[in-house]
Amino acid sequence: MSFRALRRAVALACSLALVVLRFWLIRIRGPLSMEQKAQWSQMASRTVLDALGIHYRVDGQPPAEGLVVSNHLSYLDILLLAAAMPCFFVAKMEIGGWPFFGKAARSNGTIFLDRSSMASAQSVAEQMAERLKLPIPVLLFPEGTSTDGSSVLPFHPRLIDPATSTGKPVTAAAVRYVIEGGVEERELCWYGDVSFLPHLLKALDTPGFSARVRFGKPRTYPDRRAAANATHAEVASMRVQMPLP
Secondary structure, three states, X not given: OOHHHHHHHHHHHHHHHHHHHHHHHHHOOOOOOHHXXXXXXXXXXXXXXXXXXXXXXXXXXXXXXXXXXXXXXXXXXHHHHHHHOOOEEEEEHHHXXXXXXXXXXXXXXXXXXXXXXXXXXXXXXXXXXXXXXXXXXXXXXXXXXXXXXXXXXXXXXXXXXXXXXXXOOXXXXXXXXXXXXXXXXXXXXXXXXXXXXXXXXXXXXXXXXXXXXXXXXXXXXOOHHHHHHHHHHHHHHXXXXXXXX
C-alpha cells in the first residue's frame, strides 16, 4: 500500500468513527424519523468525502421529493448523491452484508433489492411507494449494475413504476468522475467481477480526482416505460455535455 493510500485509509477510518459517534449521539435522544435518517446520511457522506479529499460539484437543483434516477459507476456515487441531497437509496441486497457500509445503509433507510426474486421486487416497489409520500426523494440506479462509463445502459422500468403510477415527479441525475493526468474515468469505476476491497484500495491510491453531479428538471410521465426512455436519454445527454470539473 502506498503512502497516499495509507493516508486516505486512515482518514477514512477516522471519518467513519466520527460518523458512528454522531449517529449514536443523535440516537440517544430517541428513534430517528425517516427524514432524520436521510439527513444523517447526507451529513455522513459529506464528512467522508471531505476526509478523503474528494472534491465535487453539484449542478442544477436537487429535488425535494419524488424519484431520482442516475447512471451508476461506483459505490462512490452513493456518497456523492447522498452528499448532494437527503435521500433514500434502492440498493442490491449484497450491500447489506458489507462491513460497516452495510450497517450504515441499513441505518439510513436503504431499501434492499434481491435481484433474483420477483417477490423482492414487488416488496421493494411497495416500500418505494410508501417512501415517495415523504418530502425526501428516493434514488434508484435503473441500469441495474455499475458500468465503466463508456455508455449508459438501458434503464429498467419496473422500479420506476411506483413514481409514475402515483403521479410523483421523476428527476434525471448524471454522475461523472475526472482523474488528474488525463487518466480515463473507467479506472475509477467499479464494474465487472472486481471485488470491493481491491477496488477500494485502488480508489484510495488514485492520485487525485473530482466529481460532478448534475440534476435535470423534475418531470411527470404517463407510464414507467416513457419515464425510463426519457430519463435514459437525458442522463446520457448530460453525461456528454457535462463540463469537466
